[in-house]
Amino acid sequence: MDSFDFYSPTYFVFGRGRENEAGAYVKKFGGSRVLVVYGGQSAKKSGLLDRIQASLSTAGLYTAELGGVRPNPRSGIVYEGISLCRRERIDFLLAVGGGSVIDTAKAIAMGAVYDGDFWDFFSGKVPEAALPVGTVLTIAASGSEGSPDSIITHEQTLEKTAAEADCLRPKFSILDPALTESLSPFQTACGITDIMSHAFERYFTNTPHVETTDRMLEGVLLAMLHEGRRVLEDPHDYDARANIMRAGMVCHNDIMGVGRRQDWNSHHLEHVLSAVYDCAHGAGLAVIMPAWMRYCVEHHDGMRFAQMASRVFGCEMDFSDPKRTARAGVEAFRAFLRTIGMPLSFEEIGADAKDIPKLVEMNHIGGGVTGGYVGLDRQAHFEIYEIAAGMR
Numbered sequence: 001m002d003s004f005d006f007y008s009p010t011y012f013v014f015g016r017g018r019e020n021e022a023g024a025y026v027k028k029f030g031g032s033r034v035l036v037v038y039g040g041q042s043a044k045k046s047g048l049l050d051r052i053q054a055s056l057s058t059a060g061l062y063t064a065e066l067g068g069v070r071p072n073p074r075s076g077i078v079y080e081g082i083s084l085c086r087r088e089r090i091d092f093l094l095a096v097g098g099g100s101v102i103d104t105a106k107a108i109a110m111g112a113v114y115d116g117d118f119w120d121f122f123s124g125k126v127p128e129a130a131l132p133v134g135t136v137l138t139i140a141a142s143g144s145e146g147s148p149d150s151i152i153t154h155e156q157t158l159e160k161t162a163a164e165a166d167c168l169r170p171k172f173s174i175l176d177p178a179l180t181e182s183l184s185p186f187q188t189a190c191g192i193t194d195i196m197s198h199a200f201e202r203y204f205t206n207t208p209h210v211e212t213t214d215r216m217l218e219g220v221l222l223a224m225l226h227e228g229r230r231v232l233e234d235p236h237d238y239d240a241r242a243n244i245m246r247a248g249m250v251c252h253n254d255i256m257g258v259g260r261r262q263d264w265n266s267h268h269l270e271h272v273l274s275a276v277y278d279c280a281h282g283a284g285l286a287v288i289m290p291a292w293m294r295y296c297v298e299h300h301d302g303m304r305f306a307q308m309a310s311r312v313f314g315c316e317m318d319f320s321d322p323k324r325t326a327r328a329g330v331e332a333f334r335a336f337l338r339t340i341g342m343p344l345s346f347e348e349i350g351a352d353a354k355d356i357p358k359l360v361e362m363n364h365i366g367g368g369v370t371g372g373y374v375g376l377d378r379q380a381h382f383e384i385y386e387i388a389a390g391m392r
Contacts, residue, residue, distance in 0.1 A: 001207065001209050001210050001212075001259040001260065002207055002259050002260060002261070004258040006254065006255065006258045008146065008169065008253045008254070008255065009169060009171075010145070010146050010169050010173055010253070011025070011029075011171065011173075012146070012172070012173055012175060013025060013172060013173065013174045014176075014242075015175075015176065016178050017176060018174050019048065019051060019052055019055070019176050019179065020051055020054075020055050021055065021174070022052045022056060022094065022174060023052075023055035023056040023058055023059030023061060025134060025171075025174070026056065026059065026092055026134055027060075028172075029132055029134065029171040030091070031061060031091055031094075031132065031134075032061060032062065032091055032092070033061070033062045033064075033088065033090050033091050034056055034062065034063045034064070034090065035063075035065070035081065035084060035085055035088065035090040035092070035094070035105075035108070036052065036056075036065045037065075037066050037093060037094065037095045037101055037104060037105040037108070038065070038067050038069065038095075038096040038101055039067070039068070039070070039098075040068070040070075042182065043067075043097065043138070044067075048136075048138070049096065052094070052096060052136060056094075062088075064088045064090065066080065066081050066108075069100055069101045069104045071280060071281070072100065072153055072275065072281065073100045073101075073103055073104045073107075073151075073153065074152070074153050074154075074155045075118075075119060075153070075154050076155045077104060078108055078111060079118070081105075081107075081112075082108055082111040082112050082118060085131065086112060090112065090131065091131060091132075092133075092134065093108060093131055093133045094133075094134045094136065095133060095134070095135045095136070095170075096135075096136045096138065097136075097138050097139065098139030098141055098142060098144075098191075099141055099143070099144040099151075099194075102133070102142070102144040102145060102150075103144055103150040103151050103152060104150075105135075106130070106133055106149075106150035106163075106168045107121075107152050109130040109131040109133050109168070110127045110130045110150075110163065110165075112131050113130060113131060114127070122152055122154075122163050123161075126165050127163065127167055128165075128167065129167055130165075130167045130168055132171045133168070133170045133171065134170055134171050134172045134173065134174075135170050135172075135173040135174065136173075136174045136176075137174065137175050137176075137245070139180060139191055140180055140191050140195065140247070140248040141190065141191030141194040141195060141248055141281075141282060142248070142252065143194075143195070143198055143248050143249055143252020144252070145170060145173035145248075145249060146170070146173060146250075146253035147169065147253055147254070148164050148165055148168045148169045149164050149168065149252075150162065150163050153274075153275050158275045158276060159275070159362070160271040160272070160275035173249070175245050177238055177241035177244075177245045178238060178241070180245065181235055181238075181241065183235075185232055185235070185341060186341060187280075188231060188235070188244075189228070189232065189282070189341050189342055190280045190281070190282025190342070191244065191282060192224050192227075192228045192231075192244060192282075192340060193285050193286045193340075193342055194248075194281060194282040196224050197267070197282075197285045197289055198251040199217045199220050199251050199256070200221075200266070200289065201262055201263050201264050201266065201267060202217055202260065202262050202263075203221075204263050204304055204305075204372075205260045205261050205262060206261060206373060207259070207261045210259060210260045213258070213260055214307075216255075216256045218311050218312055220247050220250065220251055220256070221312045222312060224244070224247060225312070225313075225336060227240045227247075228244070228336075228340050229339070231244060232341075262372075263372035263373045265372040265373075265374075266292045267285070268363060268370065269288045269292065269363070269381065269384060269385070270284040270285050270287075270289075272359045272362045272363055273288065273349065273359070275362075276351075276358075276359065276362070277349060277351050279349040279351070282342070283342060283343050283348075283349050286342035287343055287345060287346065287348070287349055287351075287388050288384070289333075290333060290334045290337070290344065291387035291388035292384050293305065293330045293333070294327075294330055295374070295383055295384050295387060297330060299380075300373065301322070302322045302323035303326075304373070305323075305325075305326030305329055305330065306318075306326045308326075308329050309325045309326055309328055309330075309332065310325060310329075312329070313328075313329050313333065314332075315329050315332060316328075345388065345389070345390055346388055346389040347390075351388075351389070353385075353386070353389035353391060356382060356386065356389065359381075359385055360381045360382055363381055365377065365378050365381060
């Protein structure tokens with residue numbers, strides 16, 4: 001196990017109806033003039049925004065609103081939010097929604113206290129300060145409610161990239177599993193896929209002697225197999241949704257990623273897909289991650305994939321040919337994704353194999369190698385996209 005620092009200061013408020021306490025928590029963490037950031041109309045139609053606004057009003061807080069955040073959030077609304085914060089002298093942002101809304105609020109929080117272009121922070125500059133952010137989570141998926149990350153797509157270039165800093169970790173996050181009951185089966189399945197991908201990005205490592213975090217990650221993956229089937233059978237199963245929501249948070253606040261080198265190649269490969277084709281991030285991951293796995297099994301010794309296959313998917317371990325077990329595990333993962341309604345091919349997410357050269361160029365690999373469990377050069381990127389497109 002490698003040496004590590006771990007810092008995760010977010011205050012989590014979990015349980016049914018806890019969104020009615022939003023005002024008290026904004027006040028607890030120093031907010032007085034609040035920008036409420038949200039997505040489409042569902043938060044309004046469901047009455048969730050009204051309940052939150054009532055809570056903020058009861059706490060004596062000034063509020064402004066910024067709606068219209070879309071999935072795969074773009075830079076345009078971030079600039080709009082920065083201007084609004086400065087005009088209204090906002091000192092706290094409350095994100096009501098899923099990862100796209102939270103990531104947008106984090107980007108606004110950075111830009112509002114910065115003299116330059118907020119995109120600097122998505123081009124390598126590390127922010128030193130940001131307005132405080134709180135969240136009311138409505139989709140269990142991205143883990144942004146507990147992470148130091150924000151991912152935004154540039155409006156003009158379609159570059160989809162991340163900023164990361166401890167100042168972006170939310171001050172508090174309210175997690176009410178009941179708020180996710182209105183999600184469609186597809187949205188729910190996309191969230192489960194995203195959660196599993198965050199576990200896999202940490203699981204596939206070359207760091208030896210990481211049994212504790214291996215077992216934690218395997219536990220979350222097993223829980224998603226179990227709870228994923230339960231929640232799709234009964235969308236109103238509060239306990240299944242509670243376990244999924246809890247898993248989303250612990251999968252991305254990095255408590256299971258410390259002390260081990262991580263991969264993240266699948267996410268980088270997918271970000272290009274969702275930027276170009278505007279597919280759901282979870283759907284893109286369902287297409288890319290098994291393709292990446294198939295490639296890696298053939299370009300590594302296969303032992304970690306065989307371990308995953310045995311411990312998570314119950315495949316029989318073939319010690320004489322671990323790659324046979326590894327391949328069975330990848331197929332078991334694909335089969336699970338199909339049972340929860342996820343796409344598995346380029347065609348199903350509207351991607352075109354003819355675009356593969358452009359997709360590879362957008363990954364900015366040059367003549368180098370992207371690090372991870374298996375280092376990927378340009379040819380590897382081509383091959384993984386071709387596997388995902390059914391060409392291999």
